[in-house]
Amino acid sequence: MKAGTAPASSSTVHVVISMHLKEYTGSRNEIDIEAVSTVESLAKALDDRFPGISHRFLDDQGNVRRYVNIFVDGEDIRERQGAHTDLSGAREIVILPSVAGG
Amino acid sequence: MNKSSKGDRKEGETLLMVGTKKGAFLFRSKDGRRTWKASGPFFKGIQVFHMTYDRRTGALLAAVNSYQWGPTVAISHDMGKTWKNCTNPPRFPKESGLSVQQVWHVEPGLEDRPDEIYLGVEPACLFVSHDSGESWDVDASMMNHSTRGKWSPGNGGLCLHTILSDRRDHAKLHVGISAVGTLYTENNGGSWDFQNKHVLADFFPEAEKYPEYGQCVHKIVRRGDRPNTLFQQNHCGVFRSDDNGRDWKNITNNLPSRFGFPIAVDSGSSPRVYVAPLEGDFARLPKDGRFSVWASDNSGREWFPLNRGIPKVSYYDVLREGLKSDGLDPSGVYFGTTTGQLYSSRNSGESWSCVSDALPPIFSVEASAA
Numbered sequence: 270m271k272a273g274t275a276p277a278s279s280s281t282v283h284v285v286i287s288m289h290l291k292e293y294t295g296s297r298n299e300i301d302i303e304a305v306s307t308v309e310s311l312a313k314a315l316d317d318r319f320p321g322i323s324h325r326f327l328d329d330q331g332n333v334r335r336y337v338n339i340f341v342d343g344e345d346i347r348e349r350q351g352a353h354t355d356l357s358g359a360r361e362i363v364i365l366p367s368v369a370g371g
Numbered sequence: 372m373n374k375s376s377k378g379d380r381k382e383g384e385t386l387l388m389v390g391t392k393k394g395a396f397l398f399r400s401k402d403g404r405r406t407w408k409a410s411g412p413f414f415k416g417i418q419v420f421h422m423t424y425d426r427r428t429g430a431l432l433a434a435v436n437s438y439q440w441g442p443t444v445a446i447s448h449d450m451g452k453t454w455k456n457c458t459n460p461p462r463f464p465k466e467s468g469l470s471v472q473q474v475w476h477v478e479p480g481l482e483d484r485p486d487e488i489y490l491g492v493e494p495a496c497l498f499v500s501h502d503s504g505e506s507w508d509v510d511a512s513m514m515n516h517s518t519r520g521k522w523s524p525g526n527g528g529l530c531l532h533t534i535l536s537d538r539r540d541h542a543k544l545h546v547g548i549s550a551v552g553t554l555y556t557e558n559n560g561g562s563w564d565f566q567n568k569h570v571l572a573d574f575f576p577e578a579e580k581y582p583e584y585g586q587c588v589h590k591i592v593r594r595g596d597r598p599n600t601l602f603q604q605n606h607c608g609v610f611r612s613d614d615n616g617r618d619w620k621n622i623t624n625n626l627p628s629r630f631g632f633p634i635a636v637d638s639g640s641s642p643r644v645y646v647a648p649l650e651g652d653f654a655r656l657p658k659d660g661r662f663s664v665w666a667s668d669n670s671g672r673e674w675f676p677l678n679r680g681i682p683k684v685s686y687y688d689v690l691r692e693g694l695k696s697d698g699l700d701p702s703g704v705y706f707g708t709t710t711g712q713l714y715s716s717r718n719s720g721e722s723w724s725c726v727s728d729a730l731p732p733i734f735s736v737e738a739s740a741a
Binding site for chain 1: 437438439440441443455456457458459460462463464465467468469470471
């Protein structure tokens with residue numbers, strides 16, 4: 270968990286959202302939502318709060334966009350089961366764009 | 372003093388909307404297109420394939436494609452000062468197995484249907500909004516077209532890049548898809564038929580040079596005073612239809628090359644047609660390194676170059692959305708290059724001046740005269 274962020278309770282999960290999506294979040298980049306078990310339910314929960322936001326990190330088939338990373342308790346979900354990763358028990362979910370340079 | 376009108380636009384003002392690889396720019400002229408005031412970039416650093424003005428509502432509409440965050444449509448009601456992404460962006464249904472990769476072209480509907488907007492996307496399909504762009508519905512008939520499995524992408528992807536409404540009947544619509552060709556509906560997207568008769572596709576074997584579909588259409592425009600006349604710049608030539616797309620005739624004639632991307636047409640009773648030929652698909656540069664817009668005053672029987680004011684050394688390349696006419700008389704004509712030059716003409720291309728020499732690579736130019 271990122272230093273300085275309040276731990277979510279077992280019934281909630283702390284979500285950190287890139288400031289690139291501040292238009293959707295009203296400039297908030299950290300929120301607590303009710304615990305979710307799947308990426309799909311995470312998307313729905315965020316869409317309920319911030320309509321349209323899930324489309325920015327998931328494509329039409331529910332896959333995580335190629336240049337977006339979703340970390341669950343510090344681990345990229347691509348290292349787990351991608352969009353099928355079980356989020357039960359997660360304390361923090363971070364949604365960030367990937368960066369590249371040279 | 373100018374009176375304010377829709378969307379903070381001033382009466383008598385001409386708008387130039389420029390979509391680039393690194394954002395969108397707006398140029399406004401209040402002095403008869405002599406000088407331009409620029410604003411932007413909007414969507415800084417993000418690709419904007421197309422931006423247009425909806426004169427029914429005064430809104431700017433932008434087709435925005437972020438490398439990270441995917442495609443969306445954004446709307447501004449204050450001439451770009453603020454933007455809002457649509458709340459229900461274009462999405463294919465899950466059972467289709469498709470995902471919108473890019474949004475290519477956004478087209479306001481007819482005057483009598485003020486909330487209707489069309490959108491062309493990649494992979495090729497048409498979406499329609501019935502609420503001024505806030506939410507988008509897929510055209511199911513096109514999505515499920517019986518031939519879709521055989522559609523092949525052009526170099527820019529399998530994109531629906533052209534949407535032509537018909538002011539005589541809102542249910543009639545033409546679209547252009549690379550590399551599928553022209554499709555036509557008479558029932559508001561209930562069904563789609565190909566309209567590629569006599570449009571060459573000689574990248575196929577000899578026996579299949581004129582297929583039912585598979586043509587690499589680059590852009591199509593409609594003549595305003597004779598709406599049954601369409602012009603298209605194709606990979607394999609320039610073509611004209613005088614029967615609303617049922618049949619096409621090759622009008623490449625004396626152009627220096629059959630290859631190019633954009634095509635534009637003036638309004639009025641004897642409209643000039645404009646193209647921007649490149650040497651060929653093997654060398655996407657103007658012939659001999661000098662860029663010219665080529666024009667025809669007789670519907671493509673003869674063509675002539677228009678390059679006064681354009682540098683003699685000008686390795687310019689103009690993409691399919693990069694050449695437009697503003698519909699005034701005399702017409703304003705505008706082109707934007709992949710090296711970031713934006714040119715304008717106030718006299719139907721007889722002479723050109725550079726509006727900006729240092730924009731990011733230009734994807735699209737759209738003009739709207741009050």
